[in-house]
Amino acid sequence: MSASRKHGEAVMDLPAAAAIAVEKIVKRYGTFEAVKGITFEVKDGEIFGLLGPNGAGKSTLIRMMTTLIPVTEGRALVGGHDVVKEPNAVRHMIGVIPQALTSDQDLTVYENLVIYAKLYGVSKEKREKNIAEVLEAVDLTKWRDAQTKTLSGGMRRRLEIARGLVHDPRIFFLDEPTTGLDPVSRIAVWEMLNNLKKTRNLTMLLTTHYMEEADRLCDRIAIVDHGTLVALGTPVELKQSVPGSNVVEVQFARESDEWKTRLEKLEDVTEVQSQSAGVYRVLTSNGSRTTTQLVEMANGLGETLTSLSVVNTSLDDVFVHYTGRQLRDEQVKAVFQMPPRPGGH
Numbered sequence: 001m002s003a004s005r006k007h008g009e010a011v012m013d014l015p016a017a018a019a020i021a022v023e024k025i026v027k028r029y030g031t032f033e034a035v036k037g038i039t040f041e042v043k044d045g046e047i048f049g050l051l052g053p054n055g056a057g058k059s060t061l062i063r064m065m066t067t068l069i070p071v072t073e074g075r076a077l078v079g080g081h082d083v084v085k086e087p088n089a090v091r092h093m094i095g096v097i098p099q100a101l102t103s104d105q106d107l108t109v110y111e112n113l114v115i116y117a118k119l120y121g122v123s124k125e126k127r128e129k130n131i132a133e134v135l136e137a138v139d140l141t142k143w144r145d146a147q148t149k150t151l152s153g154g155m156r157r158r159l160e161i162a163r164g165l166v167h168d169p170r171i172f173f174l175d176e177p178t179t180g181l182d183p184v185s186r187i188a189v190w191e192m193l194n195n196l197k198k199t200r201n202l203t204m205l206l207t208t209h210y211m212e213e214a215d216r217l218c219d220r221i222a223i224v225d226h227g228t229l230v231a232l233g234t235p236v237e238l239k240q241s242v243p244g245s246n247v248v249e250v251q252f253a254r255e256s257d258e259w260k261t262r263l264e265k266l267e268d269v270t271e272v273q274s275q276s277a278g279v280y281r282v283l284t285s286n287g288s289r290t291t292t293q294l295v296e297m298a299n300g301l302g303e304t305l306t307s308l309s310v311v312n313t314s315l316d317d318v319f320v321h322y323t324g325r326q327l328r329d330e331q332v333k334a335v336f337q338m339p340p341r342p343g344g345h
């Protein structure tokens with residue numbers, strides 16, 4: 001316990017200057033370890049992404065950092081405050097957007113915001129100004145007096161983001177901010193978050209299982225799998241850390257178990273990932289030579305290639321490299337569901 005810590009007793013040396021500093025943090029549910037001693041820092045003004053599949057431990061990490069669940073072991077400082085010893089100080093510095101939509105559907109957009117502002121003790125004088133600003137920031141000014149139930153999924157997500165900002169937090173936590181949104185709304189949310197970062201000088205930590213989201217939005221990304229941190233860096237650094245700078249995507253007309261082995265034997269090839277029937281991603285240090293050799297191999301065997309293209313290394317390749325598994329957006333089940341309307345069917 002902190003209260004029993006004697007003066008001068010050794011403490012972990014966490015950098016209080018970082019917006020978020022987490023050291024060897026553990027969460028155990030009974031004997032199951034959902035988070036297994038993760039350490040990382042988020043710099044001031046950064047958008048930091050926790051990327052990983054369902055069940056990796058991303059939400060559990062966010063819940064510990066936002067004081068929602070107890071920390072089993074290790075430490076976390078948010079805005080320089082210890083989440084265990086100073087939970088109230090932490091809560092005043094942060095805005096939290098949980099995975100599930102929680103705005104009240106029977107209230108108007110404005111009413112949802114005003115309730116939250118009061119809950120956070122925003123003074124009467126500041127309230128109207130803050131609400132007007134956040135509505136503008138998420139492009140919902142015109143919808144101020146609309147009933148929340150009339151909003152589209154994307155607009156409702158933007159309302160939740162506005163609500164999380166109404167007390168002017170410094171650090172913003174977003175748990176899968178675009179899960180369940182259509183591609184157009186998703187891109188709109190990305191643009192909005194990027195603008196918010198710039199105009200409000202926010203530090204953001206978000207979780208996602210969308211590769212493209214992490215790539216487009218985040219300054220740095222931590223890849224989490226089975227409760228551990230398997231890689232950390234900027235999107236470019238992570239891609240460069242994977243051996244092979246090009247990827248050749250190839251589809252064979254005929255399916256066969258032998259393709260993977262044959263592809264692995266080609267010169268310059270560092271990794272072969274099987275995608276779907278007859279489709280492979282071949283990581284190579286020489287895209288053009290591998291392409292030529294691949295065509296020669298297919299010709300020599302009298303096999304037809306349905307498609308062939310050279311692309312850059314993606315975060316997908318990074319994920320497969322570090323975890324040995326695929327994290328394809330379409331393979332990840334959407335966890336977001338609109339809550340039922342009161343009295344609805």
Ligand SMILES: Nc1ncnc2c1ncn2[C@@H]1O[C@H](COP(=O)(O)OP(=O)(O)OP(=O)(O)O)[C@@H](O)[C@H]1O
Nearest residue numbers: 029032034052053054055056057058059060061335
């Ligand atoms: N209250 C709980 N009791 C027991 N196990 C839990 C509890 N909450 C989460 N877990 C388990 O901890 C692991 C991590 O869950 P978590 O929700 O943090 O994953 P996630 O990466 O956020 O995935 P998702 O994208 O599905 O939210 C999972 O195996 C989950 O089943």
